[in-house]
Amino acid sequence: MDMQLKGRRVLITGASQGIGAGLAESFAREGCHLALVARSGDKLQALAASLRAAHNVQVDVLALDMTQPGAIEQVVGFAGDIDVLVNNAGAIPGGNLWDVDAQAWRKGWELKVFGYIDLTRAMYLRMKQRGHGVILNNIGNGGQNPDFNYIAGSTGNAALMAFTCALGGRSLEDGIRVVGVNPGPVDTERIAKVMRNHAARLLGDESRAGELLAAYPLGRSATVAEVADLFVYLASTRSSYTSGTIITVDGGISSKRSVS
Incomplete structure (x- = not known):
């Protein structure tokens, strides 16, 4: 199925490995031009070279720690006008309330929670000026399944789910769709x-x-491709009525509740 994304410019954060690299591969396969951001410059350069050779697309890279002062502004300047933003950077540490101290909690949220919010705030306004855009947040099913031993992540993911739904509930008024994806284990x-x-x-x-x-x-x-390909569909015009919602990809784990 043609996702009608050829030539679109896609910004992906946390793009050097894991789901981020899979997202880059899936969007490149559709003929999208990519702006990739991650901390590891070497990994980004290697991925970019591979994608250019395999799919003949433009791939720009920025090696950057997005928690540093001024980083969001650097990302915006680097990416320019984009059609799709995929917030993917960050991993919140596991552990219970006493395993994750105040400093570790804040550090985890700085990139994944506040990083998503701050980059969305900046990119949304640019998309609004152009009258179109898609913002996809890679969140995680921990927000649906509060876990004593993943308390910082469960709480952060739940916050991002609420953020996505609150913004995406009205974003189509500006021609923008905002959608969250909750992968389970990948x-x-x-x-x-x-x-x-x-x-x-x-x-x-x-x-x-x-x-x-x-x-x-x-x-x-789940395989990385099973998750990444969903993002491609959600970014496409074939999903143009989807906004303000969360799509869960966890094989039914979040729904596997039983009293028996």
Whole structure:
């Protein structure tokens, strides 16, 4: 199916690895021109070279720590006028209320929660001037499933869900769509590390992480492509009536509630 995205300019944060790199691949495959931001310049350059060679698209990169003062302004200047913003940067640390101290909590939120909000604030106004745009927030199903042992992430993700719905509820008045995606576990190195930590805590042996994974739907995590391709659809005109909502991709984990 042609997503009618060829030639659109897409800004992706946290683009150097994991879901971010998968997003870049999926949008490049559709003929989009990319503006990629992440901390790791080497990884960004390698990804950009691969995408240019494989898909013959323009790929611009900016190596930047988005938590530094003035970073949002740098990203806006680098990206220019874009058609699609994908907020993807950041990972909030796991742990309970006492594992995650005040400094770690704020550091985690600085990039993922406030970074999303601040970049959206800036890019929304540019999109409004042009009369069109799409803003997609990669959030995570922790916001739907409050977890004692992921308290900072659960709370931050819930805040981003509310932010997305509040803004996207009226954004079509400005020709802009705002949508959130809540992936569950995705087959990335980050999730592999999380699963090893869970196995060490719950089973006393990090090498038993596969036993925990077997309990997931289909006995596995989602693939990066299964998540990234959804973003492509949501960015396209084929999804032009979608705004102010959250799409969950977790194999039913968030809905798997039972009294039996």
